[in-house]
Amino acid sequence: MQVGELGEFGLIRELTSRLPQTSAVELGPGDDAAVVAAPDGRVVATTDVLLEGSHFRRDWSTAYDVGRKAAAQNLADVAAMGAVPTALLLGLVVPAELPVTWALELMDGLRDECQVAGAAVVGGDVVRGESITVSITALGDLQGRRPVTRSGARPGDKVAVTGWLGWSAAGFTVLSRGFRSPRAFVEAHRRPEPPYHAGPAAAVLGATSMIDVSDGLVADLGHVAEASGVHIDLRAADFDVPAQMADIGQAVGVDPLQWVLSGGEDHALVATFPADAHLPSRWRVVGEVTRPASLSGTGRVTVDGAPWDRVGGWDHFGAQA
Amino acid sequence: MQVGELGEFGLIRELTSRLPQTSAVELGPGDDAAVVAAPDGRVVATTDVLLEGSHFRRDWSTAYDVGRKAAAQNLADVAAMGAVPTALLLGLVVPAELPVTWALELMDGLRDECQVAGAAVVGGDVVRGESITVSITALGDLQGRRPVTRSGARPGDKVAVTGWLGWSAAGFTVLSRGFRSPRAFVEAHRRPEPPYHAGPAAAVLGATSMIDVSDGLVADLGHVAEASGVHIDLRAADFDVPAQMADIGQAVGVDPLQWVLSGGEDHALVATFPADAHLPSRWRVVGEVTRPASLSGTGRVTVDGAPWDRVGGWDHFGAQA
Structure with a gap:
């Protein structure tokens, strides 16, 4: 089946049915927004966009691998601040003729990579467009520490x-x-x-x-x-x-x-x-x-x-x- | 000038130079991730994707208006949970031949709509692709209240x-x-x-x-x-x-x-x-x-x-x- 036949709400239902949540998720997919724990009173947030052709090729990588990689590069940005990843949101553009299985396997990849990092997929948006675009936002928790930025290196380090x-x-x-x-x-x-x-x-x-x-x-x-x-x-x-x-x-x-x-x-x-x-x-x-x-x-x-x-x-x- | 001439880092520098921050922003654009206050120990998060052609037309709307609208629809999702919007992240796909001014005016629109809602643009990603795609993630704070979900309506309300x-x-x-x-x-x-x-x-x-x-x-x-x-x-x-x-x-x-x-x-x-x-x-x-x-x-x-x-x-x- 192609995503165009399943429709927006049908696809979202299929995608979100695959998502286990963690204890950090107060409210997962399905509402206007998700609610995620931010125990130390701050949240770390980062966004990356991956395009078919520029960032991945369907003949080189499976949908599952694209999902793992898309999640990984965002969760790594969270880790690079010294934070623990907690959640991930997906903005997905899919052509109508894309097989539904491709989208589902992408989500499986996102889910499994989140699990490696201790995070959960908590929300997203799916729209129809010309080419596959995967936009990810990852959130994280600093556990009370100062963020480790790019600007703190000192001579002698x-x-x-x-x-x-x-x-x-x-x-x-x-x-x-x-x-x-x-x-x-x-x-x-x-x-x-x-x-x-x-x-x-x-x-x-x-x-x-x-x-x-x-x-x-x-x-x-x-x-x-x-x-x-x-x-x-x-x-x-x-x-x-x-x-x-x-x-x-x-x-x-x-x-x-x-x-x-x-x-x-x-x-x-x-x-x-x-x-x-x-x-x-x-x-x-x-x-x-x-x-x-x-x-x-x-x-x-x-x-x-x-x-x-x-x-x-x-x-x-x-x-x- | 077109965005292809300015390059990724040049465009990001131009875009982020336009962004005032709020007291909720501990770390704004320019690092691996942003750090935003989440005073009540939770964060509300939502994502939407807008495509040229499907969600906006350049002959009907200015870049500034597209920015206002893209921000508005995400910030409204945060408000619909009963939360106060705090921050917004942008994932932007731009064709190389797009005028740099279009991207800058989009950012002005995002910034101004954030200001109306009391939020700030804290980060993002820009990549080159075939058609304009604007992916937004908005964050918010519940100020200690329970989120207002879709599932609480009761007969008699x-x-x-x-x-x-x-x-x-x-x-x-x-x-x-x-x-x-x-x-x-x-x-x-x-x-x-x-x-x-x-x-x-x-x-x-x-x-x-x-x-x-x-x-x-x-x-x-x-x-x-x-x-x-x-x-x-x-x-x-x-x-x-x-x-x-x-x-x-x-x-x-x-x-x-x-x-x-x-x-x-x-x-x-x-x-x-x-x-x-x-x-x-x-x-x-x-x-x-x-x-x-x-x-x-x-x-x-x-x-x-x-x-x-x-x-x-x-x-x-x-x-x-």
Whole structure:
């Protein structure tokens, strides 16, 4: 059956019937608005839009994977503030001829990724349009802590990452060239696994700044450096380039460090910590914060002291212009 | 200049530079997520998606009006829960050739409508796509009260409305036939004026259920009747059909009561109250809640005891199918 045959209210009924709620949900889907607990008297909120063609392809990813990924990138933004994700809202544009099963599997993906992060899908809107658009808003709770912003990095801080880096980009390269393996990288592209719990944990460890790696590590640290008015130097040797990634790099003629430093969409977390912070092993120290060499916005992030001028971050306009 | 020339980050910078914040905003746009006060330990959240062509036309409405309307319909959903709107997030899809001024004026409209409701635009996302899509999430605070849902209407309650009814639909009819006047109705279609303050006030007055009229009064009361397991009978003579609306109706051959009972998008509020509730004059009593004649989901809302079988509510799929 196609969504055009089922109608707006029918589709919404089908979609919401699949949603378990959590104890944080006072009122779930089906009313004018949802009501979600915000125990510390504040709520963290973020929105992202994914378009078919730009952010996902139906021939590369299942609807379920698109749902997992759409939820993941928003829930990771919440975690990057040091908050615990609580809820997610979906704005969905679907063509009339889209199979109903595609929409339902998308919702299953959103639901399951929310479950990984401890959140619930609490509401949304579905309208008919030309192409699939998935707009997500995620909410979270800071549990009484200050939000960890982009602007708190200080000279002398160490830079540390947790989660996967470059796996999604390597998978994207493989898929772009018509291959479906190695499976681990293709899977990483289809379904990122952000380290949600590490976000609030970083706040407790004293993180001075944090960001979710969505545009590429160097590009995203550029936002931190600019917001904090500092310079950041990374040490290439301190990154972990798995042997299998190096092998693919050799096969396709790409320096794997480029995936690690410029690849987005794994939704790793990168944070700065005071030099004396004691970090558990899940955090890998990969660089340090220094005083800005100049006040210019460019060149704020270097690798082994030199500019990292290979493929930069992902600008959704620039990349397609 | 077109948005494709300015780029994603440039456009976001321009858009966010226009946004004043309120005391409820602990952290506004520019980080991974915003942080907004949720004083009573819960947050009300709702999402709506507007598409060019389906929900607005650039030749009928300015970008500013689209912004006002997009914000209004979401903020009205918050008010319909009995909550005070606090914040709004924007997910925006724009074609590369869209003039930057269109996006900026949209943001001005969102900002100004937020100001009317006491809220602030706190974050968003901008991506490039084929057609303009405006996805809004609005947040609100219940100030310690229980949310006023759709499911609390009880037999014996009176049904009352506040705000405008049928004005937007009359304006839509006028515009559809190529006219630009009467101005009051065309303006009502371009820029609804939801009675935000009446939402929390209704909660204080003891409203047992409430909904924002977006699909048409009869259709939206149908949701209340179904969720509450009741029947609702409206009295046609109790509605206010302004003389000017009656005149347009005569000119175009439409019973104006059809606009009043079936027209959406004015975002009036309709609520049910206990029979002995004392309502201020801004609320007009237009019907009553009775026991369900049958358990069927259809025919739950009647007008003077008879089914209201003219043009029904607005189903975004059905209307275009």
